[in-house]
Each structure stands twice: as C-alpha cells, then as structure tokens.
Amino acid sequence: MSDLSRRPEGAVVGEQLAHESAALHVTGHALYTDDLVPRMPRLLHAHPVQSPHAHARVTGLRVEPAYDVPGVVRVLTAEDVPGVNDAGMKHDQPLFPSEVMYVGHGVCWVLGETAEAARLGAAAVEVDYEPLRAVLGLREAIAAGSFQGGQPTVVRGDIEAGLAGSAHVFSGETDMAGQEHFYLETHASLAHVDESGQVFLQSSTQHPSETQEIVAHVLGVPSNEVTVQCLRMGGGFGGKEMEPHGYAALAALGATLTGRPVRVRLTRTQDMTMTGKRHGFHTEWRAGFDADGKLQALDVTLTSDGGWSLDLSEPVLARALCHVENAYWIPHVRAHGRIARTNKTSQTAFRGFGGPQGMMVVEDVLGRCAPLLGVDPAELRRRNFYVAGQETPYGQPVRHPERLVTAWEQLLSDAEVTRRQQAVAAFNAAHPHTKRAIALTPVKFGISFNFTAFNQAGALVHVYKDGSVLVNHGGTEMGQGLHTKMLQVAATALGVPLERVRLAPTRTDKVPNTSATAASSGADLNGGAVKHACEQILARLELVRAGRDLPWEELVREAYFGRVQLWAAGFYRTEGLHWDSTVMRGHPFKYFAYGVAAAEVEVDGFTGGYRTRRVDIVHDVGDSLSPLVDLGQIEGGFVQGAGWLTLEDLRWDESDGDGRGRLLTQAASTYKLPAFSEMPEEINVALLERAHEDGAVYGSKAVGEPPLMLAFSVREALRQAVAAFGPEGVSVDLAAPATPEAVYWAIERARHGDPAGRLTIGSVEPAQPAPDSPPLRPRSEQHAEAVPETAG
Ligand code: MTE
Ligand code: MOS
Numbered sequence: 001m002s003d004l005s006r007r008p009e010g011a012v013v014g015e016q017l018a019h020e021s022a023a024l025h026v027t028g029h030a031l032y033t034d035d036l037v038p039r040m041p042r043l044l045h046a047h048p049v050q051s052p053h054a055h056a057r058v059t060g061l062r063v064e065p066a067y068d069v070p071g072v073v074r075v076l077t078a079e080d081v082p083g084v085n086d087a088g089m090k091h092d093q094p095l096f097p098s099e100v101m102y103v104g105h106g107v108c109w110v111l112g113e114t115a116e117a118a119r120l121g122a123a124a125v126e127v128d129y130e131p132l133r134a135v136l137g138l139r140e141a142i143a144a145g146s147f148q149g150g151q152p153t154v155v156r157g158d159i160e161a162g163l164a165g166s167a168h169v170f171s172g173e174t175d176m177a178g179q180e181h182f183y184l185e186t187h188a189s190l191a192h193v194d195e196s197g198q199v200f201l202q203s204s205t206q207h208p209s210e211t212q213e214i215v216a217h218v219l220g221v222p223s224n225e226v227t228v229q230c231l232r233m234g235g236g237f238g239g240k241e242m243e244p245h246g247y248a249a250l251a252a253l254g255a256t257l258t259g260r261p262v263r264v265r266l267t268r269t270q271d272m273t274m275t276g277k278r279h280g281f282h283t284e285w286r287a288g289f290d291a292d293g294k295l296q297a298l299d300v301t302l303t304s305d306g307g308w309s310l311d312l313s314e315p316v317l318a319r320a321l322c323h324v325e326n327a328y329w330i331p332h333v334r335a336h337g338r339i340a341r342t343n344k345t346s347q348t349a350f351r352g353f354g355g356p357q358g359m360m361v362v363e364d365v366l367g368r369c370a371p372l373l374g375v376d377p378a379e380l381r382r383r384n385f386y387v388a389g390q391e392t393p394y395g396q397p398v399r400h401p402e403r404l405v406t407a408w409e410q411l412l413s414d415a416e417v418t419r420r421q422q423a424v425a426a427f428n429a430a431h432p433h434t435k436r437a438i439a440l441t442p443v444k445f446g447i448s449f450n451f452t453a454f455n456q457a458g459a460l461v462h463v464y465k466d467g468s469v470l471v472n473h474g475g476t477e478m479g480q481g482l483h484t485k486m487l488q489v490a491a492t493a494l495g496v497p498l499e500r501v502r503l504a505p506t507r508t509d510k511v512p513n514t515s516a517t518a519a520s521s522g523a524d525l526n527g528g529a530v531k532h533a534c535e536q537i538l539a540r541l542e543l544v545r546a547g548r549d550l551p552w553e554e555l556v557r558e559a560y561f562g563r564v565q566l567w568a569a570g571f572y573r574t575e576g577l578h579w580d581s582t583v584m585r586g587h588p589f590k591y592f593a594y595g596v597a598a599a600e601v602e603v604d605g606f607t608g609g610y611r612t613r614r615v616d617i618v619h620d621v622g623d624s625l626s627p628l629v630d631l632g633q634i635e636g637g638f639v640q641g642a643g644w645l646t647l648e649d650l651r652w653d654e655s656d657g658d659g660r661g662r663l664l665t666q667a668a669s670t671y672k673l674p675a676f677s678e679m680p681e682e683i684n685v686a687l688l689e690r691a692h693e694d695g696a697v698y699g700s701k702a703v704g705e706p707p708l709m710l711a712f713s714v715r716e717a718l719r720q721a722v723a724a725f726g727p728e729g730v731s732v733d734l735a736a737p738a739t740p741e742a743v744y745w746a747i748e749r750a751r752h753g754d755p756a757g758r759l760t761i762g763s764v765e766p767a768q769p770a771p772d773s774p775p776l777r778p779r780s781e782q783h784a785e786a787v788p789e790t791a792g
Contacts, residue, residue: 004528005623005692005699012491012498013625013698019632020484020503021232021477032234033188033204033265040192040261044073044111046250047118048270049125051100051107054136054343054661058098058107060128066110069124071117074258076109076250083220087246089210090310092148093346095218095246100129101308102343103661104273111254111262134343134661136654138175138282138305141340148306148341149314154321154584155334156393162297162332166288168373169297174285174364176357176736178305179278179350179644180665182673183478185234186271187244191251192261199252201228205244206236206476207516212508214245215252226252229507236478237640238349241516242312243275272666276311276348277650279304281320281357287365288332293375295384297332300324300361304354306339307347313339316347316354318450321584322394323358327404327444327594328384330362333393343661344652349518351640352705355445360736363441363712367719371731377716378417378440382408385442395585396446398592404442407596407618407688411440414686415598415616424600428724433605436613437720440598441713445706446589447520448574450581454515455574455590457525461490461533463566467553469494469501474514475526476506480704481629482522488626489527489697493534496552520702523625524590525572527697533570540564575695591693593701595619597638597710599680603721608744610718612642615680617710622693622701634685634707641711643674646718646738672739718743726750 007013024030037043063075078085078096087095096108107127112118135146163169190202199219205211208228216223228248233240247264254262266274281304288297302320306313317337324335335358366384370377385408386401412418417438424436448455459473471490477483483503491498504510515525544559559566579586597617603610617638621630648671653659665671692699719732725747726732732750735742 002695004531005694005696007623007698008492008495011698013488014623014627015488016628017484017488017626019481019629020487031231032185033190033202033231034263036190036202037263040190043261043263044113044254044258045115045118046109046111046254046262046264047115047122048106049108049110049122049127050273051103051105051129053100053129053131054103054134055132056100056129057132058100058127059130061108062126063108065124065126066121069117069121071113072110072121073113074111074254075121075125076111076253080253080257081218084217086217087214087249088242088309088311092309093246093311095249102345103663104345106274109250111258136342136344136652136661138280138303138340138342141305141342142282142303146341147338149310149339151336151338152318152321152581152584153334153336154393157332159297159299159332159334163286163288163299166296167291168289169286170365170369170372171286172368174283174361176281176360177648178280178347178650179648180272180650180671181235181237181239181277181350183233183235183237183239186266186268187240187247187275188265189244189248189251190261190263191248191255193255193259199226199256201226201248201252203228203230203244203248204233204240205230205248206233206240206478206518207242208476208506208508209512209514210516211245211248215249218249219252219256227507227509229505230476231505233476233478237351238353238518239275240478241349241518243348269666273663274345276307276346278350278644279306279313279316279347279354279357281305283361285361285365287369289369289373293373293380293383295328295330298324298330298362298365299334301336301338302358302361303338303340304357305342305344305347307342307344309346310339311346311348313347315450316349318354318581320354320358322392322446322450322588323355324361325393326359326362327386327442328362329386329390330393335393351637352708353519355705356641356644356709359709359712363716367716368731368733371723371729374729377720381440381442396587396589400592403594403620403688403691404444404596407594407620408440408442410686411596411598411616411618414618414684417598420600434602435605435721435724436600436602437717437724438598438600439713439716439720440596441710441716443595443706443709445593445709447524447593447702448577448588448590449515449519449521450579450588452577452579455521455525455577456515457529457572458511458514459526459529459533459570460510461530461537461568461570463537463556465557465560467500467556469496471501471503471530472507472510473526473530474506474511475522476517478517480522480633481626482517482526484629485523485625486526486530489530490534492698493531494538500552520704520706522704523700524574524696524702527625528572529570531570531697532572533568536568536570537566590696591701593620593703593706595706595710597713599713599717601714601717601721603718603743603747605725605747608740608747610721610740610743612680612714614682615713617685617707618688619685619707620688620691620701621703622691622696623699624687625698625700627687630687630703631685633703635683637705637707638710639674639679641708642714645711645715645736647672647674647678649737649739722746722750727753
C-alpha cells in the first residue's frame with residue numbers, strides 16, 4: 001500500500017459527514033458571489049447589448065444614445081481594452097466582437113447606477129449589422145464543411161480487417177443532444193480595485209487561475225496585479241470552467257475604468273442565451289460482432305457541435321474519443337473526431353466532459369444490435385466486459401476490470417434482477433398498452449485530465465499558535481463537497497479533530513497556478529496537496545514531541561516557542577501519466593472509476609409517457625473519503641444524466657425566418673429539467689466495498705462525473721420497454737433525448753415491426769455477413785428485408 005493511500009487509525013476521512021455548508025445552504029445563509037453586492041458602496045451594474053443575428057458583421061456602433069439614459073455611467077467597447085480583446089484560451093473569442101457569431105452574442109456592455117439603468121442604456125445603443133450566412137444544424141455544418149480545431153483519431157488494430165472478419169456487421173448513426181447546465185446560480189463576477197491598486201475579483205468560477213490569467217491579458221497587466229476569489233458556486237457542472245473569464249474581464253475592465261466596483265451577473269435568460277452548453281454530437285458507425293456477440297470492431301466518426309468558438313471543444317472531443325468503448329474490449333477500433341463550427345453558443349465542459357457522448361456510441365450500438373443478434377442486452381454487455389490484461393484503444397492497461405464484474409454481480413442480487421425480470425414479463429403479457437423493462441449498464445470512466453500538465457495542485461496549511469488550523473487549497477467548491485473532503489483530509493493527516501480545522505475560500509493569491517476544479521479530480525489532486533502540506537508540519541512537530549504524549553495544543557505551543565515553522569505549502573502531481581495528443585496514445589488516466597446501474601421503467605403505449613420505477617446502483621468510489629458526499633454525487637449525477645438522456649431538449653430556431661439561430665428553450669418553462677415527479681420512485685445506491693485504490697489519496701476514487709453515465713440504464717430500459725410493444729426481436733432506434741414524444745414515435749415504429757431506421761435517421765442496417773459466417777439468428781420477417789450493406 002502506498003503512503004498516499006494508507007489510512008491511519010481513527011481517520012476522519014471515511015466518516016459520514018454532512019456537507020460543510022449544508023446548514024448554510026438550506027437556511028439561505030451560504031454566501032455566493034452576487035450576495036456580496038450590498039457590501040459594495042457605489043457599485044455599478046452591467047448589461048449587454050446582444051446580437052439579434054446568428055451571424056453578422058458589425059458595421060456601425062453608436063453608444064452616445066446610451067449616455068442620454070439617466071443613470072448610465074459608462075459603455076464598454078473594444079476601444080476600452082488596454083490589453084488583448086479576447087476572453088478565451090484559444091484567441092478565438094473576442095470580448096467585444098466586430099463580427100457577431102450567434103443570437104445573444106454581447107456586442108458591448110453598459111454600466112449603470114442600477115441594473116435597470118444599464119438595461120435601458122443597452123436598449124438605447126444603436127448597432128448596424130450586415131447579416132452573414134449562419135450555420136445552425138450539425139448536419140448542415142458537416143455538409144458545409146464548417147469545422148474548427150484538430151481532427152484526431154484513436155486507432156488500434158486494423159478496422160477493415162476487423163469488420164471483414166466479423167460474423168455480423170451493422171452500421172448506423174447516433175445523434176445526441178446538448179444540455180443546459182442550469183446551475184442554480186447564474187454567472188456572476190464582482191470586481192473592484194483595492195487600496196493597493198490591484199484588481200480584486202469575486203467570481204463564480206471553477207478555474208480561478210485561468211480567470212485571473214484572462215483578466216490580466218484583457219487589462220494588459222501581469223497576473224500579480226489580479227486576484228480572483230471564489231467563495232463557492234451554486235453549481236458549475238463544467239459550465240464555469242471556461243465561461244466565467246469574459247464576464248470577470250468585463251467587470252474588471254469596468255472597475256479599472258470607473259474606479260467603482262462593477263457587478264456582472266447574468267439573468268437566467270442571458271445565461272441560457274449567452275453561455276456554452278454540453279456538446280450535441282452526430283456519430284456514424286460500423287460495428288462488427290463475432291458469432292457469440294463479442295465486439296470485434298468499431299469504426300466511428302464523432303462530430304461535435306462546438307458552437308461559435310473552440311472553447312473546451314478539443315479536450316471534450318479527446319475525452320469522447322477515449323470513451324467510445326466504455327467498459328468493453330474491442331480488438332479493432334478507429335474513432336475519428338471532428339468539431340463543427342456553428343452559429344450557436346460556444347459549447348463547453350459539462351459533467352462527463354465528452355465521456356458521456358463517447359460512451360453513448362457503444363451503448364447505442366449494443367442496445368440496437370442486441371435484438372438483431374438474438375442476445376439479451378444485459379448478457380451482451382456482460383459478455384463484452386474488459387478482462388485483466390487488456391488495454392484501451394489508446395493503449396492504457398485496464399486495471400481492476402474485475403471490479404466491474406463484482407459490482408455487476410452484486411447488482412444482480414441486490415436488485416433481485418432475475419425475479420423482477422420475471423415479474424416484468426408477466427406484467428407485459430397481461431398489459432397490451434403498458435410495458436415495463438429493466439436494463440443494466442456499466443460505466444468505466446478515466447480519472448485525470450488528459451492533458452498531463454493539469455494534473456497538479458497546491459495547498460497552504462497554517463497551524464496557528466492556539467492549535468487551530470486554516471486550510472487553503474486550489475480547488476473550488478460548487479456543491480460537490482470538495483471542501484468537506486479537504487477538511488477531513490487535513491484533520492486525518494494532522495491527527496486533529498475536525499473542529500480544529502477551518503477552510504478559507506479559494507484565492508489565487510494563496511495558491512497559484514491551479515488547474516480547474518474539473519475532471520472529477522478535485523479531491524485526488526488537492527487532497528494530495530493538503531496531505532503533503534500537513535505532513536511537512538507534522539514531521540516538524542514530531543521532532544518537538546520527541547516521543548512524548550502531548551496534547552495537540554501544547555505541542556503546537558511548544559513548537560512555536562522553539563521557533564518551528566507551523567505552516568507549509570503542499571504540492572501534488574499525479575505520477576505515472578503520459579499522453580501524446582498527436583497520436584492519441586498513452587496512459588492519460590491514473591485509474592478508472594467503475595459503476596453499474598439497473599433501471600426499471602414503465603411506458604404508456606398511448607402517450608409515450610413513462611416513469612422510472614426503480615434504480616439500483618453499485619458504484620466504485622474506492623475507499624470513500626466522505627460517504628454521504630459521495631452518495632449525493634452519485635444520486636445527483638445519475639439524475640442529471642437521466643435529464644440529459646430523457647427530458648432536456650434544447651431547441652434552436654433553424655428556420656429561415658427572423659428568429660433563425662434563436663435558442664427557443666431559454667427558460668425553465670420550455671426547457672424541461674428533472675423535477676421531483678421525474679425522480680426514480682425508488683433509488684438504492686451501494687458503494688462498492690473493499691475497493692481501496694492504491695496510489696490515490698487515502699485509497700479513494702473520484703466521484704463527481706462517472707455516475708452521470710449510469711443513466712444510460714434508463715435510456716436502455718426505455719428502449720427495451722418500447723421493443724416490448726413490437727414483435728420479438730425488434731431493434732429500437734430511440735432518439736436522444738428520449739422524451740415522451742420520442743418514445744411515442746419509437747413505439748409506433750416498433751409496433752409495425754419496422755426494421756429500425758428504415759424510416760428514420762440512425763439506422764441499424766444488418767450488413768452482408770462475412771462469407772463463411774453463420775447467419776444472423778432468426779428475426780422477424782421485416783428485419784430480413786433490411787437493406788444490407790457491404791462491410792468493406
Ligand atoms: N456536484 C454539484 N453539486 N455541483 C456541481 O457543479 N460539478 C460536477 C461534479 N459534481 C458539480 C457536482 C463536475 S462537472 C465535476 S468535474 C466535479 O463535480 C468537480 O468536482 P470534483 O473534482 O471535486 O469532483
Ligand atoms: Mo467537470 S465537466 O470536468 O467541470
């Protein structure tokens with residue numbers, strides 16, 4: 001066991017604790033960035049002038065009329081920028097654009113004494129536009145060749161040989177939607193110039209260091225003149241990894257120009273129309289199976305909808321490509337990725353970071369092909385699991401794949417799957433208009449940033465003379481419980497009770513050069529750094545203690561008088577990682593997080609309406625740092641995934657009318673989020689036991705994102721329930737999101753026994769079998785007519 005993962009006696013990690021701010025959250029006392037507004041005298045409010053066009057050149061901008069509006073103090077335009085007019089890391093996101101790229105794009109910003117004055121001022125600004133051709137749909141972008149960024153490929157084996165040698169080859173298309181983050185707290189930044197002349201920013205950001213960097217670029221000052229603090233976020237979900245920078249820069253620019261504090265806080269409508277979302281993807285694939293249903297080859301092209309700028313689209317795509325095989329061994333793989341440029345918001349990180357979109361491919365392939373192969377879908381999945389000694393398509397050994405099997409077997413017994421499947425069959429036989437199904441799906445998710453350099457973190461731990469402890473670390477708190485875990489880590493490492501430790505808000509002047517709190521790696525990285533800092537202090541204290549049995553407070557006092565340093569900076573970097581993005585090979589992940597889920601749904605044949613009756617999950621968090629926090633992450637991630645796959649339906653106006661490019665679903669009234677009524681009626685979560693992870697902090701594993709992908713079980717259960725309306729062996733092509741409407745149409749197709757996809761996009765077409773392979777198992781007449789294709 002490594003030093004990093006070994007737990008001492010009486011460890012505080014592993015205790016079931018409430019979130020450190022739980023009481024504050026539920027009483028409304030937890031402060032978020034915008035709650036600080038009343039503490040700032042003479043504060044100015046900002047409002048954007050937003051483009052009504054999806055794509056246009058700005059040919060004229062007259063800001064003077066805004067100054068006629070009472071209360072307007074300043075209009076910010078490109079001319080005001082002393083540094084670089086750009087809000088991104090790729091230099092393709094002008095803060096004040098001369099060409100607007102999507103409906104809602106901010107052209108300039110008005111600062112007013114009140115939010116209303118700023119709004120009226122923005123309405124008075126006159127902008128001339130020369131409309132340009134806008135690309136909206138993903139297919140439209142592909143047809144127009146509208147791409148941005150690199151086009152990497154993950155390759156293993158010989159795809160054509162693999163397909164040629166397969167007994168069964170299918171091809172199809174899979175489309176999946178984007179997703180709105182809908183964090184409760186919208187984007188917020190608050191800037192002022194402090195008494196020493198430095199810019200101090202409060203920002204709702206997952207990446208304070210990068211916010212600092214961008215603000216410094218925009219202002220044309222070195223980073224040491226800008227400090228960013230993040231108190232906490234009311235949810236980030238990836239949406240505050242890259243998106244906050246521009247808003248922070250606007251606030252900072254306003255503050256330096258006016259000498260007054262400036263607040264940029266988006267309304268919900270602004271947040272939904274201006275900020276990036278999960279990438280929707282279009283994928284085209286060919287999949288080959290052997291006679292036993294074992295995957296032999298997967299050839300897939302993934303095209304993500306990047307929106308107007310690159311943002312995080314490239315790393316999101318890389319993670320998608322590294323997850324196309326999910327938990328399954330596939331000897332021959334070719335996964336090719338592209339990023340479309342469309343005139344929409346700049347799509348960005350969202351819990352799972354491309355992983356969900358990648359995995360969706362193989363889960364859709366298995367769900368659609370199982371009936372055509374005549375194999376039960378759960379059995380087909382199980383049969384294809386990785387086994388020890390195998391590698392991922394990008395060349396990383398898959399460690400502990402047996403944990404998947406353990407979890408799967410536990411799930412089968414805990415959830416009484418066999419008994420309930422019999423009950424489902426009996427129910428379905430008795431109910432022609434209502435069908436039920438249970439589906440099981442696995443998750444294998446790589447933990448670490450693909451980009452090796454990001455896998456580092458810092459911490460600053462102070463022990464004061466009275467024995468109290470103050471911890472700073474580089475991670476941000478967005479509700480995921482990172483601070484709770486870090487308190488537990490510090491208490492464990494120092495061997496003091498939890499009450500002795502306090503955590504201070506994340507600030508760039510305390511811990512510099514931090515990575516985003518993202519990739520679920522917050523606890524791994526910052527936990528390593530906190531522990532390292534504590535251990536340095538403890539080592540010095542041990543010399544003072546000299547084997548005596550002293551209470552903590554006395555030990556600290558004695559150390560102080562002995563002139564022993566009572567604080568330390570900690571640093572951690574994940575060992576053993578390497579990644580070559582030019583060939584898409586290496587060992588990018590420290591380990592894999594595993595999980596399995598079983599979902600039971602009931603579908604109404606008249607309406608397509610459905611309910612999730614029960615969900616069972618067995619998830620691998622290693623030795624949990626904080627079991628209640630992890631439980632919350634698993635439930636929350638699962639529900640957010642179910643929202644993405646079944647309810648949340650982003651619609652953009654793709655018509656040629658005046659509204660072209662407008663986000664039609666820009667409020668909670670039209671964008672359906674999971675609510676209490678859509679929660680599974682019963683949800684049972686078990687943490688995989690005896691799951692110590694050697695080489696990670698106190699034997700734990702990351703938990704933030706992987707459970708989101710357990711929601712594939714709901715989608716697969718819906719697919720199977722839909723199939724139950726049709727003849728035996730019908731392959732169901734289910735749209736994503738599988739809204740009640742989509743389910744209704746899938747039922748219609750299933751009832752008519754249409755071979756999936758002959759009527760719709762996203763077909764599974766049984767291809768010509770390889771010359772001497774056995775024929776497909778018997779299927780319905782209709783399937784036999786399916787259009788054959790050559791397997792190449
Ligand atoms: N949980 C809550 N409550 N709120 C959030 O914004 N973000 C998720 C996940 N869980 C999020 C959350 C995302 S996208 C990530 S990457 C991780 O938390 C980040 O935190 P961690 O690295 O500490 O797990
Ligand atoms: Mo999470 S999408 O990595 O912020």
